[in-house]
Amino acid sequence: MSERSELRSELRSELGVRAAELDASDELAKLRAQFVLDDVVYLDGNSLGALPASVPxxxxxxxxxxxxxxxxxxxxxxxxxxxxxxxxxxxxxxxxxxxxxxxxxxxxxxxxxxxxxxxxxxxxxxxxxxxxxxxxxxxxxxxxxxxxxxxxxxxxxxxxxxxxxxxxxxxxxxxxxxxxxxxxxxxxxxxxxxxxxxxxxxxxxxxxxxxxxxxxxxxxxxxxxxxxxxxxxxxxxxxxxxxxxxxxxxxxxxxxxxxxxxxxxxxxxxxxxxxxxxxxxxxxxxxxxxxxxxxxxxxxxxxxxxEGVSIDSVRTKSLALTDFFLECVEAYVPRGRVVSLTPSHHAERGSQVALRCADAGEVMKRLIERGVVGDFRHPDVLRFGFTPLYVGFGDAERAARVLGETVT
Amino acid sequence: MSERSELRSELRSELGVRAAELDASDELAKLRAQFVLDDVVYLDGNSLGALPASVPxxxxxxxxxxxxxxxxxxxxxxxxxxxxxxxxxxxxxxxxxxxxxxxxxxxxxxxxxxxxxxxxxxxxxxxxxxxxxxxxxxxxxxxxxxxxxxxxxxxxxxxxxxxxxxxxxxxxxxxxxxxxxxxxxxxxxxxxxxxxxxxxxxxxxxxxxxxxxxxxxxxxxxxxxxxxxxxxxxxxxxxxxxxxxxxxxxxxxxxxxxxxxxxxxxxxxxxxxxxxxxxxxxxxxxxxxxxxxxxxxxxxxxxxxxEGVSIDSVRTKSLALTDFFLECVEAYVPRGRVVSLTPSHHAERGSQVALRCADAGEVMKRLIERGVVGDFRHPDVLRFGFTPLYVGFGDAERAARVLGETVT
Missing domain, CATH: 3.40.640.10 (Type I PLP-dependent aspartate aminotransferase-like (Major domain))
Structure with missing residues (x-):
């Protein structure tokens, strides 16, 4: 194993552990069960939210x-x-x-x-x-x-x-x-x-x-x-x-x-x-x-x-999720391959991360094929929405990891 | 039995037979099976159409x-x-x-x-x-x-x-x-x-x-x-x-x-x-x-x-239905108790019959209790909509008969 891939493997393991810890201490994590979700990492809830189980x-x-x-x-x-x-x-x-x-x-x-x-x-x-x-x-x-x-x-x-x-x-x-x-x-x-x-x-x-x-x-x-x-x-x-x-x-x-x-x-x-x-x-x-x-x-x-969910706790988790995703992107994606358009200051950040990427349309297609669903905004933006009610830290880590593999 | 009630009973039987004959020769009658309907005579399809069976x-x-x-x-x-x-x-x-x-x-x-x-x-x-x-x-x-x-x-x-x-x-x-x-x-x-x-x-x-x-x-x-x-x-x-x-x-x-x-x-x-x-x-x-x-x-x-239904055949049935309903109303409802606001000329008639009735609000409540659903329009109008896809001549006869019994 080369030094580079060894490093990457260590990082991966470290971020994976962090994600698991963050998910374990997430008080909103239990809400995911109230949605119909499969193995896909769904980061397009800022376009169409997932189906709540109570709806059908x-x-x-x-x-x-x-x-x-x-x-x-x-x-x-x-x-x-x-x-x-x-x-x-x-x-x-x-x-x-x-x-x-x-x-x-x-x-x-x-x-x-x-x-x-x-x-x-x-x-x-x-x-x-x-x-x-x-x-x-x-x-x-x-x-x-x-x-x-x-x-x-x-x-x-x-x-x-x-x-x-x-x-x-x-x-x-x-x-x-x-x-x-x-x-x-x-x-x-x-x-x-x-x-x-x-x-x-x-x-x-x-x-x-x-x-x-x-x-x-x-x-x-x-x-x-x-x-x-x-x-x-x-x-x-x-x-x-x-x-x-x-x-x-x-x-x-x-x-x-x-x-x-x-x-x-x-x-x-x-x-x-x-x-x-x-x-x-x-x-x-x-x-x-x-x-x-x-x-x-x-x-x-x-x-x-x-019912019983405070919007403040949603906000806290949202910022933690987008912070963690950006950290994972930095770790997994070769420097310069994508550029975040999303403000780093919390006071200026919503609940999505937008990454500029020259071949964003093609990259998003490949991400979706691999079970990471965000969306593409013309001409060069990858958009990832984080819905704190059903997106977890493991999802964020996986999305960034697959992105890294996709663009490398 | 008095002469009056004997006459009414004969009339009833005659209109009932006519209704059955008209239903039997109605080429659109089979469409009723494509709707979710119960024993109610539903004459409010001009407000909210009945549920087609394909929808749920x-x-x-x-x-x-x-x-x-x-x-x-x-x-x-x-x-x-x-x-x-x-x-x-x-x-x-x-x-x-x-x-x-x-x-x-x-x-x-x-x-x-x-x-x-x-x-x-x-x-x-x-x-x-x-x-x-x-x-x-x-x-x-x-x-x-x-x-x-x-x-x-x-x-x-x-x-x-x-x-x-x-x-x-x-x-x-x-x-x-x-x-x-x-x-x-x-x-x-x-x-x-x-x-x-x-x-x-x-x-x-x-x-x-x-x-x-x-x-x-x-x-x-x-x-x-x-x-x-x-x-x-x-x-x-x-x-x-x-x-x-x-x-x-x-x-x-x-x-x-x-x-x-x-x-x-x-x-x-x-x-x-x-x-x-x-x-x-x-x-x-x-x-x-x-x-x-x-x-x-x-x-x-x-x-x-x-699918396969011609709007001309719908119109033909609609006019036959409203004609027949008006005929039944005339037969069953004491003269002067209600006055039709709906034009008698076909060229001026839609697919509903509106009857002016002094106590229309109260009458419509009683009709609905007895399974004849039309609606009331302020201040004195009884409205009966005839949807040819699912309303039959038997329905029209029954609605007029119940109206007659309700206002007598």
């Missing part, structure tokens, strides 16, 4: 009994009608929101539209001449596309900026700022408290997209006075493919929240069938049309996993 | 295998990504549309918004000064609320009118007209070909809401040159509670269709993740965000029922 039975009951047997009665008797606000309240503690401020329904894109147009209208109520929407230029593209549409329809100008430039760009023309809490590509966590505070100091409204943070780290919407927020539920919340997104409108803003999509579900008396629109009080004002019950109730079952 | 197994497979085992791979390998347009093409023949013009996704309300804003923008491309949206004043309220929002955001004026007044109200200011094909309350079928033609003669665009017609009668969108249309899938298409709605944009309008909700799913290259928006060609341009896969694939399974 629940969905089957919704289909066969609630729909098949009770039919129309289920809108009332099975709680279908109130699901959007009930499930919103289940998400609320995960993002630091008191009850009554979140409704579930529609896609993230549709909720970004409601939130941004709503924010511009709220801004117009308090001061004139606010005709500018600032959007995170590095954002997940849909936010930028929808922000452009919201700007066009409200007569605003859209300014795409790097989040770091936002504080100095804010001014008397700024109506609203749409930011991603965690960058979908690099995994960078933005400073929500400081940015929200700067936005408020300029008299504008802060709209946060929580797709890549909710369920992975504390958000504390209420504590930081966030105005409006949206997020999807199929990533760290494990709601299933295309499960409905949610909208948060801070309680004190709700009476003035003026939705651009005032569907009948947001009416104060939806079954009054009045031709005159009168918005419901509270979070319900963010509803639009008939909610997609199958997807919504699958999400409700998925959220049961969170 | 399919949904279970989507949840356990496609999500649970294949996870992220299913977006490609299980055809999740292309579901909105694939299922749109499955709905297309039911509404007389060639393939490539319908996408499934979002709620009806959201699709009304896309269609109306899109229509106003299309109108502006061909002539100036079109700043008026006409909407069916008797419409299902959400269409009116959303139309008001579309008008406000596009700088248009909204004119709610009775559909009969529309032709004379059309003018050089009319940009778009939103009409319901069948009135949700009375069951009145509006003259789609004539109204569309009048709207076109005025240089405006016709947007039709097919919620209460698709799956119950021929719509022939292409043949009549309809510009845009929307519809839900949980009524006569039996897609399940809150199953996604659809948007039709006529093929020749697609290159100029300019959606107010340009989410990343409508991008020409969605995974290119470009900050610049470039709309996809064709019907895909009507997509927005990530589609709700569970609800969407339940709908796909539900649509299999239509």
């Amino acid at each position: 039975g629940r969905v089957d009951d919704v289909v066969r009994r609630q729909w098949g047997e009770m039919r129309i009665r289920s809108w009332e008797e099975s709680g279908w009608w109130t699901a959007p606000e009930r499930i919103g309240d289940r998400i609320a503690p995960l993002v630091g929101a008191a009850p009554g401020q979140i409704v579930v329904g529609d896609s993230t894109s549709v909720n970004v539209f409601k939130a941004l147009v709503g924010a511009v209208r709220l801004a117009a109520l308090t001061s004139d001449g606010r005709d500018e929407i600032i959007v995170d230029a590095t954002t997940f593209p849909t936010d930028g596309y929808i922000a452009a549409s919201a700007a066009r329809l409200t007569g605003c100008e859209l300014r795409p900026l790097d989040p770091a430039e936002v504080p100095s760009a804010l001014g008397p023309r700024t109506a609203a700022v749409l930011l991603n809490h965690v960058d979908y590509r690099t995994g960078r966590l933005h400073d929500l408290p400081a940015l929200t505070s700067a936005i408020h100091d300029a008299g504008a409204l802060a709209v946060w997209d929580l797709c890549h943070s909710a369920g992975a780290l504390p958000v504390d919407l209420d504590a930081h006075g966030v105005d409006l927020a949206v997020g999807c539920t199929y990533k760290y919340l494990n709601g299933g493919p295309g499960s409905p997104a949610y909208l948060y409108v801070r309680a004190d803003l709700q009476p003035r929240f003026d939705s651009p999509l005032p569907g009948w579900n947001s009416h104060a008396d939806p079954f009054g069938m009045s031709p005159a629109y009168e918005p419901a009080p509270g979070a319900l004002r963010g509803r639009v049309g008939t909610p997609d019950i199958l997807s919504m109730l699958a999400l409700e079952a998925a959220l049961e996993v969170w | 197994g399919r949904v279970d497979d989507v949840v356990r295998r496609q999500w649970g085992e294949m996870r992220i791979r299913s977006w490609e390998e299980s055809g999740w990504w292309t579901a909105p347009e694939r299922i749109g093409d499955r709905i297309a023949p039911l509404v007389g549309a060639a393939p490539g013009q319908i996408v499934v996704g979002d709620s009806t309300s959201v699709n009304v918004f896309k269609a109306l804003v899109g229509a106003v923008r299309l109108a502006a491309l061909t002539s100036d000064g079109r700043d008026e949206i006409i909407v069916d004043a008797t419409t299902f309220p959400t269409d009116g609320y959303i139309a008001a929002s579309a008008a406000r955001l596009t700088g248009c004026e909204l004119r709610p009118l009775d559909p009969a007044e529309v032709p004379s109200a059309l003018g050089p200011r009319t940009a778009a007209v939103l009409l319901n094909h069948v009135d949700y309350r009375t069951g009145r079928l509006h003259d789609l070909p004539a109204l569309t033609s009048a709207i076109h003669d005025a240089g405006a665009l016709a947007v039709w809401d097919l919620c209460h017609s698709a799956g119950a009668l021929p719509v022939d969108l292409d043949a009549h040159g309809v510009d845009l249309a929307v519809g839900c899938t949980y009524k006569y298409l039996n897609g399940g509670p809150g199953s996604p709605a659809y948007l039709y944009v006529r093929a020749d309008l697609q290159p100029r269709f300019d959606s107010p909700l340009p989410g990343w799913n409508s991008h020409a290259d969605p995974f290119g993740m470009s900050p610049a928006y470039e709309p996809a060609p064709g019907a895909l341009r009507g997509r927005v965000g990530t589609p709700d896969i569970l609800s969407m694939l339940a709908l796909e399974a539900a649509l299999e029922v239509w």
